[in-house]
Amino acid sequence: MPAVPPDPAPGAGAGPGAGPRADVLVVGAGPVGLMLAGELRLAGAAVVLVDRLPAPMTQSRAAQLNTRTAEILHARGVDELLAEARPEPRSHFGGLGFELSHLDSPYAGNWKVPQYRTEAALARRALALGVEPRRPYDLIALDSPADSPAGSADAGAHVVATVVGPSGPVRLRARFVVGCDGEESTVRRLGGFDFPASAPTRELLRADVRGIDIAERRFERRPGGFAVADARDGVTRVMVHEHGRTVTRRTTAPTFAEVAQRWFAVTGEDIRHGTPVWVDAFDNSHGQVTGYRRGRVLLAGDAAHRHLPIGGQALNLGLQDAVNLGWKLGAAARGDAPAGLLDTYHDERHPVGARILRAVVAQEDLLLGGPAIDPLRAVLADLLAEPTARAQLAGLTSGVDVRYGDDPDPLVGRRLPALDLGGRSTDELLRSGRGLLLTPDAADPSRPRHPRVRAVSWPEHILVRPDGHVAWRGTGRGTPAGLPAALRRWFGPAATDVNHPISPRPDEELAPS
Structure with a gap:
């Protein structure tokens, strides 16, 4: 099984000059x-x-992949996970919903799939x-x-880590x-x-429960707190916050009886007869x-x-x-x-x-705050009627508005949308882990080349990083002046031995030192 041999005992040749394992x-x-x-x-x-x-x-834990994550998973070939996910064309900010279907992506929306399925894929x-x-x-x-x-x-140079195993x-x-x-x-x-x-001031309890039949609740603010109920495949996820509860630091998960008690206090529904699949608690420390x-x-x-x-x-x-x-x-x-x-x-x-942290803290108050927060929610609801405001929050919650750097070219720093290159897409070519150079001069032997970058024909000059984000864009035919510098900045000098193959899997087991 893939592992590395143990570090030799002191005096057995493990000096600072020895290579890392x-x-x-x-x-x-x-x-x-x-x-x-x-x-x-x-x-x-x-x-x-x-x-x-x-x-x-x-456990299901996180159960949602956003648009940008879905795009990345497709680009890395993890399509079987996306195929089993349940699409949801809407998102929300503090419980105030809006559509995501207008996003320029084949994966516009949120993709509901239990975390253990994501982990398995x-x-x-x-x-x-x-x-x-x-x-x-x-x-x-x-x-x-x-x-x-x-x-x-x-x-x-290296780091020595000590781990305790079986x-x-x-x-x-x-x-x-x-x-x-x-x-x-x-x-x-x-x-x-x-x-x-920050120190925690609020706590939510969460459980996946079988054998209960209760109303669907989507970000429901009630006089006594906040409640969510979402059923799928015979399991209902409930999440509850009760106003006024003191937060205590937990060393173990809450009992289902505690979840049921708080659920009844907030909603008036009795779920004690249900069978818990998983129970946990989390607070608002951030x-x-x-x-x-x-x-x-x-x-x-x-x-x-x-x-x-x-x-x-x-x-x-x-x-x-x-x-x-x-x-x-x-x-x-x-x-x-x-x-x-x-x-x-x-x-x-x-x-x-x-x-994201700032956005989550704002949503926490919008969802879990008492009646005093209602006027602010009303103002935000009015703002979301405006297309510009909806587009800004859609970009935030979907992840598609992430841009690195402040290059004057609006494409640089953004993730390149999947382009059809005549039977193959840029996403497919990125699965190798190499960068891409889209160029009108792909076959020109005088064009600067790099072993870590694959050149493909395209009307524009666009250098794409292995993570799909655009590193540089040039104009005109011939080699734009900035291309050699962009290749060096992101991929290093081409003269370096960068055609390093994937290292073979080590074949020795971890063993006690």
Whole structure:
């Protein structure tokens, strides 16, 4: 099974000059970790993926993929997941709904699918690319040796991670470590990330329940609190907030009896006879790390940002973090990343995360606030009657308005819509993990070339990153003056040995140190 051999015991040749045992250690095998592992493999990196849970989760948890995430999954060939998802053409902001069908995308709308199905599909993709999660392995220590500083570009620089598995502790060396291990991230704590977060003031309880027949409730504000009920395939998801409840820090999930009691207090409906499939609680504490990278340790998904699951944003935000990071970290692991490329992960994704957090906090008040918030809801409802306001919120909730940088060309920084190249689409070509150069001069031998970029015929000059975002656009025939610089900036000098094949899967098991 894919893994790496253990770090030798002290004095057994494990000095700072020895090479790392993996390019990247990914901690957390949920959807974000699995997506990242697949992206890293496309980039040619040797990956070890560990998770503290003994088996994949079976709860539905996040149950919605937005338009941008659906586009990304299609571009990576995960179409079987989209085929089983239930399309919903509407979204909402604070419970005030609006249509998404006008978006310029074949995946306009939200796509309802339980998180465990998303995780299973991404696990199959990762396995096909050579990564299988190692379970259960719990991270307990991270160490960057003093003679291999975290920011060093030296090939011997590495991080030592200690994980405890079924047979005891194992020491692993990797050039980089990424925490995809959720809101209570161990990587974030051990890596020393600054994580300012608000104190919780509100709590919601959530449960998936069989055997109840209750009215559908969509963001229902009631005198005693807030309630949601959504039935599918014999299971009803209920979510409830009761006004005035003191928030206490939980170390275990609430009981179903507690959920039923609060549901009755808010709605007057008795669901005690139901059979719970899954129960959890979450509060409104929210925060974001000040930096997504500290040297050779990085964070993605809920490890980097936490907030209420309003609007289904958390999973989508995390998967999009992974796709932004994967090709960049893969280049850094290969050793041919252009200067500053890895820093663009924080530069691009931190503002996106901050914007989502602001939107979630605003929606929290709109949904969970008492009667005093009603005038503001009425004003916002009037604004949503205006096409411009609807379009802005549709872009925010769907993810399609994400743009990196401030290039004067309006296409640069945005994700390239799928283009038909005569039987093949740009999305299909991006599945290889290489960049694309759309150009009228694809066959011209004098055109600048790069082993990590595939040239295809198109009337315009457009350089596309492996994550599908436009890096540069030029005009006119012949080689535009900015193309060589754009290739170097995003893909490194072509003279570098960048035709690094995907590393073979290591064939040794994790073993105790």
